[in-house]
Structures are given as C-alpha cells and as structure tokens.
Amino acid sequence: MERTFCMIKPDGVRRGLTGEILARLEKKGFRIVALKKMRIPRELAERHYAEHKEKPFFPGLVEFITSGPVVAMVLEGPGVIAELRKLMGATNPADALPGTIRGDYATTIDENVIHGSATPEDAEREIRLFFREDEIVG
Numbered sequence: 001m002e003r004t005f006c007m008i009k010p011d012g013v014r015r016g017l018t019g020e021i022l023a024r025l026e027k028k029g030f031r032i033v034a035l036k037k038m039r040i041p042r043e044l045a046e047r048h049y050a051e052h053k054e055k056p057f058f059p060g061l062v063e064f065i066t067s068g069p070v071v072a073m074v075l076e077g078p079g080v081i082a083e084l085r086k087l088m089g090a091t092n093p094a095d096a097l098p099g100t101i102r103g104d105y106a107t108t109i110d111e112n113v114i115h116g117s118a119t120p121e122d123a124e125r126e127i128r129l130f131f132r133e134d135e136i137v138g
C-alpha cells in the first residue's frame, strides 16, 4: 500500500491544531502507521529541504522548521501521496481553497501549517530521514 510522509509544522503545533489536523487525515481514511512529536535538528532540516538550498528563503525556512516541535507521521492509503497534497491545498495559503488544510488554517507561505511529500521518490526519502523501520507499524 502507498505511503507518504506528513508533518504538522511548528506553527500548527504552536497553535494547537494537531488534533484537528490528525482528525481530518483519519476521517479521510488514511491510516497513521507512524507518529511522533519531535524537534528537528538543524542538520535534518537542511537535508529535508536540500532541494531549496540555493533559494533566498532557505535560511528562514530552516530557522522556522527548527523553531519548535513538529508532529511527524507516515500515512498509508490508496493514492495517499497525491490525495494528501489535495487535502493540504496549495503551498501558498493565499491560493489554497477553503476546505483544504492550508486554505482553512494558514495565511502566509512561510508558515503554512503542514508538509506532505510531493512525489513517490520524496516520500521514500523523507520517511527514511525521519523514521526507523521499527517505528512504522503497518
């Protein structure tokens, strides 16, 4: 069954949105097969966002994602990679439709509440970065 990596970012955790977001993901029908609250070490943040290394917003992005605890998880379900991206809404909350997580809970691109892997390759890479095999309960 398809799996993806999902993370409630520090702004979502700080604002007390963890329960609400987890409920939405479960109600959609995704299975949470791994879940942990953690602080992201700087080196992990830099590896996770390696594709953005040269972008002007990279330092701010690393600063933000390490600014407080996140809730990291592995979700499982049919087509979960693309389906989660639909549920999340556009990267820029200004473009995200009402009814999506970013559309309902976020206003700015630098604090957009949730992350979900973009492709099967990203999903595999990110799951491996954040979880050991024995932390995933199928």
Ligand SMILES: Nc1ncnc2c1ncn2[C@@H]1O[C@H](COP(=O)(O)OP(=O)(O)OP(=O)(O)O)[C@@H](O)[C@H]1O
Pocket: 057, 061, 090, 091, 109, 110, 111, 112, 114, 115, 116, 117, 118
């Ligand atoms: N122009 C920007 N200014 C500030 N932050 C940005 C900008 N573009 C992207 N980001 C931040 O970098 C993250 C990763 O960007 P990416 O283009 O990979 O979007 P995404 O895949 O929708 O987001 P995520 O990887 O968090 O799910 C975004 O979620 C956002 O927090």
